[in-house]
Amino acid sequence: MARPRLVPTARSVAADVLVRVERDSAFAAAALDVELDRNIQLEPRDRALATELVYGSLRLRGWLEARLSRHAPRGLSNLPPEVRAILVIAAYQLLALERVPAFAAVSEAVSGVRAVAGERVSGFANAVLRKLSKEPKPTTDELARAALASADPALTKAIIESIGEPATLALFAATEPPPLGIRVEDASTRDSWLATLREARPSASIEPGRVSPHSIALRGAGRLTDLPGFADGAWTPQEEGSQVVALALGAREGDVVLDACAGRGNKTGLLARAVGVSGAVDAADLHPKKLERLERELGRIGQRPRSTFAVDWASGTGGATGPYDRVLVDAPCSGTGTVRRRPELLLRRAASDLDDLASLQRSILSRAATLVRPGGRLVYAVCSVLRAEAEAVVEHARQCGLTPAPFDAPVAAIVAPGDATSFRLLPSEHGTDGYFVASFVRT
The missing domain is CATH 3.40.50.150 (Vaccinia Virus protein VP39)
Structure with missing residues (x-):
């Protein structure tokens, strides 16, 4: 019997991106843009959730897989990439997010695993995630250290030796992707462009940069190239x-x-x-x-x-x-x-x-x-x-x-x-x- 096709959600889009990052060595940002463009029916809040799930899960992936493996005696390495991605996304929600109910994270993950790998594997996923859902959520500091633990130990040691532990933890502790940046070509017109862009995207966060006189930082503004001024050459996307x-x-x-x-x-x-x-x-x-x-x-x-x-x-x-x-x-x-x-x-x-x-x-x-x-x-x-x-x-x-x-x-x-x-x-x-x-x- 054919497995059911699920309606795309923030979680399924995020899982697809994680698969591409692992299988194709894709850049997360580019892969996420492609998936969001393919699923234009997603509401803005779901697009924002998909983005957070991608960046957060990748930042903590090694640690999340280790936590999942505690409840999987044979480990995760033999699972298909699609199943591992779904489990990692669910684990991130269970351990790092407060606003997502545990039952919702587990239920959708089990349905997603069933669709790609069948009933037996979905039963395994259900058992693992239910055990994980009973564990206490880490603190913000513990999550930052978990991100450090997910990277190459020698690399994290070199970073700490270079900028110190507090700055390293701050670098690794980001719970959401940074804002997108644009460069206003004529710095004297930045205030005018701030007003224009805020009017075009009233629900977005649009603020001046802190160092560059040309910079504007945007969150929740959608695709930058759709905003007024880009086609006219008034500004350029640049961090x-x-x-x-x-x-x-x-x-x-x-x-x-x-x-x-x-x-x-x-x-x-x-x-x-x-x-x-x-x-x-x-x-x-x-x-x-x-x-x-x-x-x-x-x-x-x-x-x-x-x-x-x-x-x-x-x-x-x-x-x-x-x-x-x-x-x-x-x-x-x-x-x-x-x-x-x-x-x-x-x-x-x-x-x-x-x-x-x-x-x-x-x-x-x-x-x-x-x-x-x-x-x-x-x-x-x-x-x-x-x-x-x-x-x-x-x-x-x-x-x-x-x-x-x-x-x-x-x-x-x-x-x-x-x-x-x-x-x-x-x-x-x-x-x-x-x-x-x-x-x-x-x-």
Whole structure:
């Protein structure tokens, strides 16, 4: 007999995302967007619940599976990915959420397991979840420590050694995904856009950023590209910390600038606007497809790079010749500063990866430094909180003709003392993703 097809719910959508993250190594945010678009009939509160279930369950997945396994003598590893995902989603509701009745979480999970694996496995799920539902709920602090326990032990140790235990717990304790960010192209119009967006989405939370003068943070506003102003190029989706990194370069009218790891061009757009028509911005990246998207995106906001280069910095400088007044190196990294937004990193990243990443970062920094004119500036940044990718790389910079120098960008004064040559952005202090940013002068 055919198994029943269930009407999509917040829980089933969340489970589908967890399966894609495990099976396809998908990014959670992108997979969630796809599933929500496929299930447009979900009410806003169900879409919000699906989002919370995805991010919370991934953040705690290792710990949740360990708690489930206490009541499953043979463990969970032999279960299909779909069943494991449903059980993890249910366990998250039972242990981490107050507003979801236990009977509802158990009942829907059992029905979901029955639909994908049959009656026998659903009976197993029912027994495991009912036992779990009788356990006391952990405190907020215990849940933060549970998130630490879900990641690679050596990685969490390195994070604690880098930023301290309180900041680490705050980084891992987020119970909901961070707000989405946009960059208003003309910072002087931010207040006007705040009013326009609030009128368009009266039930959403729409607030100015805390550090970048261009930033607006949104929760519950739906797809950003559906909001007024996007099609006209008045603003661009960009997380606030990413904006701060670009602004920290201090690019000014007339400067010739290189964005050495440009990606899809969010920072390039800010730099192009800063240097104006009398300056120029070149954009480099390892991936040509990203550079194609960069040119399209800059065209949407009325900007364009002078040139783009596909460069493998590990082997050379490609078509970038310099000299440049300013160079931004936003290097590939572990992404540990973004775990609020990308909790799946905790399931994939291990401390053993860090040596290779640090070697790549030093290579990029060494080669990019040769393109800075004498007296020019280079800013190095990573969306990581780890010393191995931050202070340790700064020490290497001294061997590349670079001298640490105080920032000459106004935004740096908000987050760093006047004579500071580096700063960290942390979610607990600035509301941004976690970043390390350092400033140098070419000598």
